[in-house]
Amino acid sequence: KAGVTQTPRYLIKTRGQQVTLSCSPISGHRSVSWYQQTPGQGLQFLFEYFSETQRNKGNFPGRFSGRQFSNSRSEMNVSTLELGDSALYLCASSLDGQLLFFGSGTQLSVL
Amino acid sequence: EDQVTQSPEALRLQEGESSSLNCSYTVSGLRGLFWYRQDPGKGPEFLFTLYSAGEEKEKERLKATLTKKESFLHITAPKPEDSATYLCAVQDLKTSYDKVIFGPGTSLSVIP
Numbered sequence: 001k002a003g004v005t006q007t008p009r010y011l012i013k014t015r016g017q018q019v020t021l022s023c024s025p026i027s028g029h030r031s032v033s034w035y036q037q038t039p040g041q042g043l044q045f046l047f048e049y050f051s052e053t054q055r056n057k058g059n060f061p062g063r064f065s066g067r068q069f070s071n072s073r074s075e076m077n078v079s080t081l082e083l084g085d086s087a088l089y090l091c092a093s094s095l096d097g098q099l100l101f102f103g104s105g106t107q108l109s110v111l
Numbered sequence: 112e113d114q115v116t117q118s119p120e121a122l123r124l125q126e127g128e129s130s131s132l133n134c135s136y137t138v139s140g141l142r143g144l145f146w147y148r149q150d151p152g153k154g155p156e157f158l159f160t161l162y163s164a165g166e167e168k169e170k171e172r173l174k175a176t177l178t179k180k181e182s183f184l185h186i187t188a189p190k191p192e193d194s195a196t197y198l199c200a201v202q203d204l205k206t207s208y209d210k211v212i213f214g215p216g217t218s219l220s221v222i223p
Binding site for chain 1: 154
């Protein structure tokens, strides 16, 4: 069974640009969560989607948004990038709402 | 507000030297406490779920225990391949599913 797939693996952007990250969950998993990981803040919850609906949202500005498609694939968008947005962005899928299966992440560098 | 802290921040052990990692949490009501392992450049990998005080889970050299305010991850006779960051996370009964709050992690290095 294929795991959670995130693309791209690495991304370099400049301030002010926008970026879209993609996540394909494990087959059959309808819940997808997104996390931001930085050395100083650790893993911070961004949002969670289930059956195309956002059920939970963390404390991030509106520049961070996401969506989920009917096949459970999810995308995350960050607009007007700032230097502080440099981080590892992790996607996790879940079948039961508790046990999270993570992808390898997208390493975003903002210059 | 839900909060998870972990100690120590970093730990260096000699191969075979047993130790414990601590996770302290504050939640309204615990739905579940989770331990994950994260290797450099990879996403966290699930290790254990604990639900109630007194519960214990074991896997190879790892044993997780839970009290009402803390969880411990005991590592017995560690090997270099146990080197990783260990993350503790909680899910509150009063929040919706899939909002899992993570602690900052403990970086473990096992020296041969």
